[in-house]
Amino acid sequence: KNEVEQSPQNLTAQEGEFITINCSYSVGISALHWLQQHPGGGIVSLFMLSSGKKKHGRLIATINIQEKHSSLHITASHPRDSAVYICAVDFGNEKLTFGTGTRLTIIP
Amino acid sequence: DADVTQTPRNRITKTGKRIMLECSQTKGHDRMYWYRQDPGLGLRLIYYSFDVKDINKGEISDGYSVSRQAQAKFSLSLESAIPNQTALYFCATSELGTRGGPSGTDTQYFGPGTRLTVL
Numbered sequence: 001k002n003e004v005e006q007s008p009q010n011l012t013a014q015e016g017e018f019i020t021i022n023c024s025y026s027v028g029i030s031a032l033h034w035l036q037q038h039p040g041g042g043i044v045s046l047f048m049l050s051s052g053k054k055k056h057g058r059l060i061a062t063i064n065i066q067e068k069h070s071s072l073h074i075t076a077s078h079p080r081d082s083a084v085y086i087c088a089v090d091f092g093n094e095k096l097t098f099g100t101g102t103r104l105t106i107i108p
Numbered sequence: 109d110a111d112v113t114q115t116p117r118n119r120i121t122k123t124g125k126r127i128m129l130e131c132s133q134t135k136g137h138d139r140m141y142w143y144r145q146d147p148g149l150g151l152r153l154i155y156y157s158f159d160v161k162d163i164n165k166g167e168i169s170d171g172y173s174v175s176r177q178a179q180a181k182f183s184l185s186l187e188s189a190i191p192n193q194t195a196l197y198f199c200a201t202s203e204l205g206t207r208g209g210p211s212g213t214d215t216q217y218f219g220p221g222t223r224l225t226v227l
Contacts, residue, residue: 033215041220041223042221043198043218044218045215045217048213048214086150086151088150088151094158095153095156095166096153098151098152099150
């Protein structure tokens with residue numbers, strides 16, 4: 001069965017801390033996406049990757065194909081990073097299967 | 109102006125009513141999707157369309173139907189709404205073209221969501 005699991009479900013940290021959110025999946029994939037859902041509900045795509053590592057500003061996404069695992073890192077976290085971060089995977093069927101999300105709260 | 113728009117943004121209706129949610133995009137993308145989001149669950153795919161003539165059921169299509177009126181418009185209908193269809197509904201688009209073309213998903217662009225409550 002094609003499954004996507006994220007951890008932790010909830011994460012609270014102090015401003016400035018380094019944040020790591022994890023995503024594991026069950027079988028081989030074509031691509032993995034990281035999305036951000038704002039407190040108001042809007043969803044924005046952050047990264048799409050199939051190997052290696054991508055960086056955008058303070059956000060870094062990595063993927064290890066052999067271990068079927070991806071991480072999203074946030075450096076120098078800020079209260080405006082507070083959101084739900086969602087991992088989604090294409091298992092080769094041109095559709096996305098979504099994790100349940102990680103709710104991140106950054107305290108000033 | 110937003111590239112992907114949804115109307116209405118909020119809707120409260122009664123059991124048994126017919127409801128249509130509309131999605132429009134100005135990105136020129138071929139692929140469009142309808143998802144629903146429930147508390148504690150991941151987004152789930154209702155229907156998707158790779159071009160105007162290609163419409164497919166997702167994992168939870170029962171009780172829903174769709175219409176792809178043009179490349180830019182993709183509507184979701186609930187023929188007879190029931191309370192467990194209360195959810196947040198999202199439309200999304202992506203760039204890759206018709207089935208048989210480049211494989212794999214591309215970046216998806218989401219609309220702002222429609223909050224539907226069925227009483």
